[in-house]
Amino acid sequence: MAPEKKKPRLRYEIDRCVRCGACMAQCPVYGATQREGGVARGKIALTRAEQDGRLEAGQVFRFHLSACLLCGSCTAVCPNQVDTPFIVQAERARLAAAKKTGRIKSFVLRKILPSRRLLPALLSGARFSRPLWASKVPKDSGLHIRFLRGPGGERHRIPKISRPFFVERDGSDACGVRRAGRKEEDPQMEADVALFAGCVSNYLRPQAAGAALAGLARLGASVTVPTDQGCCGLPAFVAGETQAARKNALRNLDAFLPADGPWPRYITSPCASCVYMLSKHMVELLSDDAEVAERAREFEERVVPFSTLWLKLRGDSPPKTALGEKRGPLLTYHDPCHLAKGLKERDAPRKLLTSLPNARFTEMEDADRCCGQGGSFCVSHYDLSLAIAERKVESVLRSGADILVTECSGCLLQLKEAMGRVKPGSEVILTSEALLRFGEADPETD
Amino acid sequence: MLDAGVLKEIGGIVGTQHLLTAPEELVLYGYDATPAAEVVRPDAVVHAGSAEEIAEIVRLANRTPFYVIPRGAGTGMTGGSRPIRGGVVISTQRMNRILRIDPDNLQAVVQPGVVTEHLQKQVEAQGFFYAPDPQSMATCTIGGNLAENAGGPRAVKYGVTRQSVLALQAVLPEGQLVRLGARTLKSVAGYDMLSLLLGSEGTLGIVTEATLRLLPLPESRRTLLAVFAEVEQAATAVGAIFRAGVLPAAIEFMDGNAVRCVEDYGEKSSSGLPREAGAVLIVEVDGGAGDVERAAAIVERVMLEGKAGRVKLAASAAEAEGLWNARRAVGPALAKIAPLKVNEDIVVPLTALPRAVAGINSIGAEHDIECAIFGHAGDGNLHVNFLANPLNSDEVCRVERAVTEMFKLVVSLGGSITGEHGVGTTKQKYLSLELSEESIDAMRAIKAALDPRGIMNPAKIFPERAEDGS
Numbered sequence: 001m002a003p004e005k006k007k008p009r010l011r012y013e014i015d016r017c018v019r020c021g022a023c024m025a026q027c028p029v030y031g032a033t034q035r036e037g038g039v040a041r042g043k044i045a046l047t048r049a050e051q052d053g054r055l056e057a058g059q060v061f062r063f064h065l066s067a068c069l070l071c072g073s074c075t076a077v078c079p080n081q082v083d084t085p086f087i088v089q090a091e092r093a094r095l096a097a098a099k100k101t102g103r104i105k106s107f108v109l110r111k112i113l114p115s116r117r118l119l120p121a122l123l124s125g126a127r128f129s130r131p132l133w134a135s136k137v138p139k140d141s142g143l144h145i146r147f148l149r150g151p152g153g154e155r156h157r158i159p160k161i162s163r164p165f166f167v168e169r170d171g172s173d174a175c176g177v178r179r180a181g182r183k184e185e186d187p188q189m190e191a192d193v194a195l196f197a198g199c200v201s202n203y204l205r206p207q208a209a210g211a212a213l214a215g216l217a218r219l220g221a222s223v224t225v226p227t228d229q230g231c232c233g234l235p236a237f238v239a240g241e242t243q244a245a246r247k248n249a250l251r252n253l254d255a256f257l258p259a260d261g262p263w264p265r266y267i268t269s270p271c272a273s274c275v276y277m278l279s280k281h282m283v284e285l286l287s288d289d290a291e292v293a294e295r296a297r298e299f300e301e302r303v304v305p306f307s308t309l310w311l312k313l314r315g316d317s318p319p320k321t322a323l324g325e326k327r328g329p330l331l332t333y334h335d336p337c338h339l340a341k342g343l344k345e346r347d348a349p350r351k352l353l354t355s356l357p358n359a360r361f362t363e364m365e366d367a368d369r370c371c372g373q374g375g376s377f378c379v380s381h382y383d384l385s386l387a388i389a390e391r392k393v394e395s396v397l398r399s400g401a402d403i404l405v406t407e408c409s410g411c412l413l414q415l416k417e418a419m420g421r422v423k424p425g426s427e428v429i430l431t432s433e434a435l436l437r438f439g440e441a442d443p444e445t446d
Numbered sequence: 447m448l449d450a451g452v453l454k455e456i457g458g459i460v461g462t463q464h465l466l467t468a469p470e471e472l473v474l475y476g477y478d479a480t481p482a483a484e485v486v487r488p489d490a491v492v493h494a495g496s497a498e499e500i501a502e503i504v505r506l507a508n509r510t511p512f513y514v515i516p517r518g519a520g521t522g523m524t525g526g527s528r529p530i531r532g533g534v535v536i537s538t539q540r541m542n543r544i545l546r547i548d549p550d551n552l553q554a555v556v557q558p559g560v561v562t563e564h565l566q567k568q569v570e571a572q573g574f575f576y577a578p579d580p581q582s583m584a585t586c587t588i589g590g591n592l593a594e595n596a597g598g599p600r601a602v603k604y605g606v607t608r609q610s611v612l613a614l615q616a617v618l619p620e621g622q623l624v625r626l627g628a629r630t631l632k633s634v635a636g637y638d639m640l641s642l643l644l645g646s647e648g649t650l651g652i653v654t655e656a657t658l659r660l661l662p663l664p665e666s667r668r669t670l671l672a673v674f675a676e677v678e679q680a681a682t683a684v685g686a687i688f689r690a691g692v693l694p695a696a697i698e699f700m701d702g703n704a705v706r707c708v709e710d711y712g713e714k715s716s717s718g719l720p721r722e723a724g725a726v727l728i729v730e731v732d733g734g735a736g737d738v739e740r741a742a743a744i745v746e747r748v749m750l751e752g753k754a755g756r757v758k759l760a761a762s763a764a765e766a767e768g769l770w771n772a773r774r775a776v777g778p779a780l781a782k783i784a785p786l787k788v789n790e791d792i793v794v795p796l797t798a799l800p801r802a803v804a805g806i807n808s809i810g811a812e813h814d815i816e817c818a819i820f821g822h823a824g825d826g827n828l829h830v831n832f833l834a835n836p837l838n839s840d841e842v843c844r845v846e847r848a849v850t851e852m853f854k855l856v857v858s859l860g861g862s863i864t865g866e867h868g869v870g871t872t873k874q875k876y877l878s879l880e881l882s883e884e885s886i887d888a889m890r891a892i893k894a895a896l897d898p899r900g901i902m903n904p905a906k907i908f909p910e911r912a913e914d915g916s
Contacts, residue, residue, distance in 0.1 A: 018781060020479045021521040025563075025584035034539045034559070035493075036474040036520065045485065049473045054485075060470040077584075079778030 010090045014051070016080045017044040023074035023084070028370040029067055032387040037064040040074035040084040047091045057095055065091055067381050069374030069388075070238055071337035092240030166197045166206035167227055193223045193309065194256050194264035194302075196278065198271040199231050200409030205430075208409070212270040212306055212432035215439065219313040224264060228255035232269075233285070234277040235375050242285070249285040250292070252278065257295050257302075267303045270432040271409040272339035279303035280342070305339055307348035307407060307431050328359040328438060332401035334392065334415060335368035336408030349407050349431050359438035364399035366391070371406075373414035389418035403427045405434045448489045448534070452510055456492060456534065459502045464540070466491040475535045478520040478527045479582075480872060481787065482836070488515060488529035493540045497615060497623055497654035500536060504652070505621030507534065507901045515903050516648035518558065518590025521582040523789070524870030526594060526647040531904050536652060538589045545655070549574055552660045553612055553629065558589025558653050565658075575663040577604035580866070581777075592653045594868045595645030599696035602824030603732075604661070606866075608644050615655035616643060619897030629657050642892070647868050648903040650896050664732035667695065668742040669766035672727045672749035673720050673756040677701050677807070677819075680725035681800040683752035684823045687729065688796070690748045692741045695732040697824030701725045701803070704776045704820040704831075711779040719772050720756070727754075727823065728769050776820045777829075784816070784833030788845050792856045793827040793865030805855045806830055813844040813851075827865035853879050874909045 007015070019041050024030050029038035036042040043064055049055035070085040078084075193216050201209035209225075216223050233248030257263050269275050279300050286296040304312065331353055340346050346368070354361045372378065372388030379385075396404050396419065404419065404427065406412055412428055419426040429437075448456075457465045466475075472487035489512070494500045507514045513533025520527055529535055542559035547569055554569060554576065562583040566576050579598035580586055586596070592614070597606035604610070613627035626639040643651050674680040684697055700708075705719045705726055719726060727749070731741040742759060749757045760766035780787050794802045803819060810817035810832065821828040832848055834841045853863045853876045863869075863876050877886065890908055894900075 018479070018481060019477055021519060021582065021585045024519060024521075034542065037471065042474045045473055045477060046470055049485065055469060055473055058468070058470065060468040064470065080781055 010047075010087060011051070013083050013087050014044055014048050017041060017078075017082045018080065019045065020079060022077050022079060026073040026077045026369075028069060028071065028073065028372055028388040028391075029384065031391070032372075032384055038067060040078070040082070043068060043088055044082070044084065047087055050091075062095065065095070067377070067384065069337070069370055069372065069377050071370040071374065072341035073337065073370055076341050089238055089240060092238070093242050094240070096240035096242075166202045166209045167225060167229060192265040193221050194267045195223055195225045196229055196232070196252070196256070196267060196269040196274055197225070198269050198274040198409055200413065201270050205409065205412075208270045208430045208433055211430070211436035212268070215310060215432055215435040216268075216313065218439075219310070221313055226255040230255075232274040232277040233281075234273055237277065237281060237285075238375055245281070246285045249282050249296070253282065253286065253292065253295055253299055257299050259291070259295070263298065264302065266309055267299065268306050268309045270306050270407070270430050272305050272336045272343065272345075272407045273410050275303055275305045276338035276342045305343060305345050305348065305407065307352045308345055310352055310431075310435065311348045326357065326360050328356075329402040330360045330362055330400060331356075331403050331405050331434060331438075332362050332364045332396060332399045333367060334364075334371060334396075334404060334406040334411055336406055336411045337368075337370050339407055340368045349405075352431055353405060353434060356434060356438040357440055359403075359434065362399050362401055364395045364401065366395050369395070371411050371414045371418070373408075373410040375410065378410075378414055385414070386418060386421075389414055393418050393422050397422070403429060403434075405429055405431055407431045447532075448510075448512055452506070452512065453490060455506060456490065456503060459506070460492045460494055460499050464493040464495065466493075475517065475520075475537070476529060478517075478522045478525065480523055480525040480528065480870070481789070483525055483528060483872075486528055486530050487532070488535045489532045491535045491537060493537050495540055497617060500538075500652055500654055501617045501621050501623045503534065503536060504617050504619065504902070508620055508899050511899050511901055513901055513904050514652075516589070516593065516652045518587040518593065519561070519582075519585050520590075521586045522590065522594060522870065523791075523867040524864070524872045526868055526870040526903070526906060527590075528871060530871060533901075533904075538652070538654075539587065541589075541654070542587070544568055547572060547574070547660075549660065551629070552631070554658050554660055556588055556656055556658060558587060558592070558656065560588045562586055562588055562591055569660055570663055573663050574660040576658060576660055577610050578607045581774075588656055588658070589653050592644055592656060593646065593648045594866070597822075597825075597827070597866045599698055599730075599822050599824075601822060601827070602697055603693050603695045608641060610659045611640055611644060611656060612659050613657040614640060614643060614653050616651040616653045618651045619899075619902040623654070627657070631659075645868065647870060647906050649893060649906050650902070652902075664695070664734075664738075666735040666738045667730055667732040667766070668738050669728065669730045669760045669769055670742060670745060670749075671719075671756075671758045671760070671769050672729065672752075672754040673723045673758075674726065674752075674754055675724045676753075677725040677803050678800045679753045680727050681803050681823065683727060683749055683754065684799055685796050686748045686752050687745055690744050692731065692744050692748075694729050694741070694745065694824060696728070696730040696822070698728040698773050698821070699725065699823035699828065700728075700773065700776060700820040701818060703816070703818035704780070707779040707783060707818060708772050708775045711782045723755075728773055730766070773820070776818070780818055780831050780833065784831075784835070786834040786836040786842065786845070788832045788834070788849060790830050790832075790849060790852065790863075791821070791827060791865045791867045792830055792852065792861060792863060793825065794856055794859045794861035796826050798859040798861065799823060799826060799828075802828065802856065802859055802861065805859075806852055809848050809851050809855065813848040815841070815844055815848050817848075822865075825865070826861065850876070850879075869907045871906060874907065877907070877909060 021041055023040035027039045046061055046064055050057050065088060068088045072085050074084045075081055195213055197209040213223050230251045231248050233245040237245035256267055282296040282300050287293045333349055333353055371392045372385040377385055404415055407430060412430060416428045419428060467490050471491055473485055475491045476485040476487045504514055513531055515529045515533055515535045517527040517535050517537045538558040540559060541557035543557050544560055545555040547554045549572055556565060569576050577600050578596060579600045580596040591607045595607050613629050615625050617623055702724050705723050706721050709719055709721050729745050731738050746757050760769055816833040818831045819828055832845045834845045857880050863880050864873055869877055
């Protein structure tokens with residue numbers, strides 16, 4: 001390892017692939033296409049050839065590079081743990097820097113997503129005139145990219161926008177921070193959590209963020225919602241739009257860890273993909289300025305997945321309800337790739353769900369198999385994405401569960417659509433929502 | 447280069463969406479799992495959908511002419527599917543249906559693109575068992591297994607792929623679509639063409655359908671670990687198991703270097719293998735519950751009599767899995783410490799195992815090359831890994847000399863230069879160490895008779911001769 005370290009990271013990762021093909025067993029894209037261009041080994045071979053000057057980054061090259069969910073399933077089974085998501089992202093960034101990505105997509109990622117005004121404006125307009133929205137918003141859009149376009153865009157259901165947005169809900173106090181929870185006046189409070197809503201929770205599904213807030217407050221935590229927060233930056237980052245991602249990162253850093261304090265002890269989000277972005281790439285994006293980099297490091301250290309934080313605050317104590325046969329709907333859980341593979345957290349969500357007194361839990365087959373969402377993948381590769389989701393839907397149906405639970409808003413939207421095609425009206429919710437609906441009743445309000 | 451007219455004809459046969467010609471796609475099908483092999487681009491790639499399509503392309507290849515290179519999942523280790531002279535890669539990955547599972551006749555009929563482990567899971571769900579278990583079974587396909595006559599740990603009891611094939615449908619090199627073998631447990635009608643095709647590395651035909659033999663799924667299995675101070679003690683103990691009347695489903699061997707590698711560098715190991723071991727054996731017995739307990743007890747006794755310092759019978763399926771994970775972690779762990787890992791899959795008669803292991807270690811020492819040996823000791827098949835830094839050209843040369851000497855040793859012990867990986871391109875230069883000129887010529891004569899224009903998977907197996915050339 002030591003002699004290899006001198007290489008740039010991209011080259012280092014590429015060179016560790018020995019082309020054994022183990023990634024073929026788990027890659028969702030390969031599973032659906034059976035084509036070498038789908039799988040990690042193939043994408044690495046292409047990147048290597050391009051970097052060595054033996055191959056032009058042509059249309060097919062960019063297609064294969066874009067047809068990656070960045071789910072990390074390949075890394076999880078790779079004998080050498082080659083970080084293919086990193087390779088794909090880095091190569092996308094190289095191409096983007098050389099202005100080789102689509103102009104429209106680029107515009108959305110660079111201008112709209114980092115902006116606090118444009119995105120809400122676009123989304124709220126859409127609430128009143130979705131068809132107009134669909135026709136007006138650029139074909140390749142960023143996060144809400146999900147609902148608008150691509151080869152299958154017209155077949156997408158466009159989710160309803162929920163106004164007011166979560167972060168502006170209930171108003172904010174003078175210092176731009178809203179507080180919830182019972183111990184807010186107690187300076188000695190054990191827990192102090194800042195909640196990051198994430199775009200889906202903020203604009204489309206405020207109940208998920210609200211549930212997270214309530215769930216943590218019930219455990220006695222003081223929860224704040226910094227109003228200056230924005231998009232986590234993951235859509236831009238994975239598309240190789242590093243500058244746009246940096247803007248997002250800086251804004252969130254200042255919102256959550258203002259240079260003049262106070263800083264929360266934990267930062268969490270109902271969405272694990274946001275958590276992944278906020279805990280894995282802040283330092284990387286903000287390394288230029290020493291003061292900022294140091295704060296970014298502090299930031300990353302405070303970020304915890306929602307169910308992990310729940311478990312931490314609650315402890316491993318058994319539920320307070322009476323023993324005996326549990327009642328209520330049967331839940332099953334889908335592992336988001338960013339949580340299970342990216343952050344290696346598989347236990348906490350399951351502990352959360354199995355602790356719920358008013359619901360039962362069953363494990364489905366291949367619970368950690370990628371749902372096929374993959375950010376803008378589900379739009380730019382609509383049919384492929386749904387083909388991948390079909391396997392997941394089969395697992396869910398076989399499990400016999402009434403409600404599907406996950407902890408990533410990307411997975412949530414994907415699974416809602418895929419499940420809806422087979423079983424209209426089937427419910428998909430986040431762990432935070434499950435906690436609120438099926439959890440122990442609030443001791444003080446009862 | 448193929449001209450546009452020919453490509454158009456191929457597109458007409460398979461459908462243009464299944465014909466790939468973009469430079470990117472040619473890179474993607476220009477390699478397999480062969481270590482350190484260059485990418486060599488074919489002229490085109492087709493994902494065939496049926497036996498008839500393949501037959502038509504092969505007939506076109508004879509008329510035109512152009513080379514055809516059969517390809518499964520591309521997990522071969524010796525370059526069997528590399529298109530080293532260009533031509534059209536014919537992938538069978540799209541033909542991935544299990545056509546029939548027929549437990550009453552103990553057989554399954556499958557297309558060549560079925561992934562081996564997928565078939566295993568399907569038949570196991572019905573209480574049956576498809577025995578061949580190559581290391582790459584989670585990804586490799588039946589078609590590739592047939593072409594390479596793949597084997598795995600279970601070969602000691604259940605044989606290699608050959609022993610699990612009853613009949614084939616295949617396209618021969620001139621485009622004839624034929625059926626070989628019979629869908630019965632016995633058949634001696636005519637030449638044993640199955641054996642000829644299996645392991646022919648895609649040089650004599652492309653399998654388009656296979657009737658595979660199933661067995662009832664063993665009711666129970668037990669796994670045990672035996673630790674030896676000396677490598678030779680472990681090698682000797684293998685024979686003792688058979689003499690005691692037990693035929694295990696697997697007898698896997700790891701020498702001390704392999705053990706330490708896994709313990710130091712393995713990802714998921716923490717199996718608690720003893721670092722000070724000279725060698726370990728992992729023995730698995732399967733069968734009826736009572737038989738298995740008895741067999742495990744016998745193996746335990748034999749291991750202790752064979753001077754095993756410690757024998758540990760896995761108490762649960764999870765413990766057994768831990769032992770197997772340690773074994774599976776060897777290859778990846780070795781890859782981590784040495785950028786260049788020359789893995790040769792030699793095989794020797796069981797009685798020669800102790801001498802082979804001792805001899806290989808002294809060859810390694812003589813050339814000052816680190817080496818780790820592990821593998822399927824039950825059938826005498828060892829994976830010998832010489833470890834080197836590819837940037838150190840002196841070291842690379844010494845590895846090459848050590849490999850040649852090892853093959854000579856293996857052949858002198860009555861063994862073979864390849865038990866599983868095949869000859870492909872990487873072992874051609876060693877073939878004559880094992881086979882006489884006459885027997886290689888006889889093989890060439892068969893190849894020439896079946897493939898007079900030499901269009902099918904050229905430049906494989908046989909060393910190039912002056913008159914070959916492209």
